[in-house]
Amino acid sequence: MHEAAITAALLEQVRSFLPERGRLIEVHIEVGEMEHLDPVVMETLFAVSTEDTRMAGAVLTIYPVPLSVCCENCMENWMPEDPALLVCPQCGVARPKIIEGSGVLLRSLEVEESDGG
Amino acid sequence: MAEIPVVAKVLKLNDELAAMNRLALADAGVRCVNLMGAPGCGKTALLEATLSALAGKLMVGVVAGDIATTRDAERLIAHTPHVTQINTGGSCHLEAHQVRQGMDHLPLTDLDLLIIENVGNLICPVSFDLGEGARVAMFSVTEGHDKPAKHPSVVLAADLVILGKIDLKPYVPFDESIFRAYLANMRDNLAVLPLSATSGEGLSAWISWLTDFGAGSSGFRVNLSI
Ligand SMILES: Nc1nc2c(ncn2[C@@H]2O[C@H](COP(=O)(O)OP(=O)(O)O)[C@@H](O)[C@H]2O)c(=O)[nH]1
Ligand SMILES: [Mg+2]
Ligand SMILES: [Zn+2]
Ligand SMILES: [Zn+2]
Numbered sequence: 001m002h003e004a005a006i007t008a009a010l011l012e013q014v015r016s017f018l019p020e021r022g023r024l025i026e027v028h029i030e031v032g033e034m035e036h037l038d039p040v041v042m043e044t045l046f047a048v049s050t051e052d053t054r055m056a057g058a059v060l061t062i063y064p065v066p067l068s069v070c071c072e073n074c075m076e077n078w079m080p081e082d083p084a085l086l087v088c089p090q091c092g093v094a095r096p097k098i099i100e101g102s103g104v105l106l107r108s109l110e111v112e113e114s115d116g117g
Numbered sequence: 118m119a120e121i122p123v124v125a126k127v128l129k130l131n132d133e134l135a136a137m138n139r140l141a142l143a144d145a146g147v148r149c150v151n152l153m154g155a156p157g158c159g160k161t162a163l164l165e166a167t168l169s170a171l172a173g174k175l176m177v178g179v180v181a182g183d184i185a186t187t188r189d190a191e192r193l194i195a196h197t198p199h200v201t202q203i204n205t206g207g208s209c210h211l212e213a214h215q216v217r218q219g220m221d222h223l224p225l226t227d228l229d230l231l232i233i234e235n236v237g238n239l240i241c242p243v244s245f246d247l248g249e250g251a252r253v254a255m256f257s258v259t260e261g262h263d264k265p266a267k268h269p270s271v272v273l274a275a276d277l278v279i280l281g282k283i284d285l286k287p288y289v290p291f292d293e294s295i296f297r298a299y300l301a302n303m304r305d306n307l308a309v310l311p312l313s314a315t316s317g318e319g320l321s322a323w324i325s326w327l328t329d330f331g332a333g334s335s336g337f338r339v340n341l342s343i
Binding site for chain 2 (some may be wrong): 001002004005006008009012013017019022025029034035036083085086087092094095096098102103104105106107108109110111112113114
């Protein structure tokens with residue numbers, strides 16, 4: 001449900017990395033499973049809010065990152081199938097630390113540099 | 118075509134502002150709790166009961182987040198003058214810069230404890246660090262015992278779980294052992310405090326928790342007789 005806030009933060013960040021004369025072609029982001037963000041909503045918000053800017057028409061490519069956790073008891077790493085079932089398969093204790101699968105990461109931008117500068 | 122590698126958290130700015138809030142709170146000797154729960158789970162009622170229990174013992178400030186309206190602040194102002202309402206204008210969570218605005222309206226150096234009532238929502242608030250020292254996830258018996266299993270993110274983020282409205286247990290199909298089992302499937306060492314803001318049952322354990330959490334770090338402790 002917080003797609004709008006995340007997309008706004010993303011746009012702000014993209015803008016700060018975009019070279020003055022560059023035209024944005026593509027943005028690559030990683031979205032953790034635990035963020036519960038709808039990729040279609042993100043893409044739509046991204047398209048609408050970049051209209052009439054140097055970012056217009058750019059593609060937002062979203063790489064979903066599944067949850068992966070580390071057991072604080074025995075240090076076993078695993079990828080739970082169900083984020084509500086986090087009992088360690090190795091030692092049977094439920095004390096997981098999230099390693100991956102939360103947060104949103106801006107990975108890279110693809111930019112077309114215009115000449116004549 | 119050029120590729121510009123970035124690799125940065127999209128909420129980096131929020132995280133930095135949260136870190137500044139955390140510093141400002143530590144400087145002022147204020148401990149801070151972020152209270153998260155669904156709309157109507159009883160957050161404001163719990164804060165009302167908490168403020169009256171702590172009256173004369175701790176100086177408590179509240180930042181109340183809501184999409185619109187100042188209704189919560191109006192309820193809380195009867196118990197403490199140190200309340201600010203933040204209207205998020207449609208947004209489903211509080212962000213660090215909004216909490217900062219709230220903090221700027223409070224006499225931080227006079228406060229011992231700041232409680233943030235987040236916008237009623239069990240999903241979105243989890244993504245936004247506010248600078249709190251502890252996160253409390255609040256459920257209530259009227260929501261059904263399956264809610265932790267449906268909201269693992271908030272359970273993973275929480276330092277404490279509150280189960281509210283236990284005075285209504287006889288009237289609703291809520292099985293506390295199932296509720297606890299769902300939590301234990303994710304975190305078997307997460308503390309759960311069942312309580313009722315209405316009857317006062319369980320409130321003293323919550324008040325002790327509030328009084329003690331982070332006490333070591335700020336060297337702050339108070340004697341309570343409730
Ligand atoms: N029976 C009972 N009702 C409660 C309790 N806590 C809150 N309520 C009621 O639940 C409703 C929602 O409470 P409120 O504090 O506004 O919830 P919030 O949206 O989480 O802040 C109100 O009608 C409260 O009177 C409780 O412990 N027991
Ligand atoms: Mg409220
Ligand atoms: Zn939301
Ligand atoms: Zn283990």
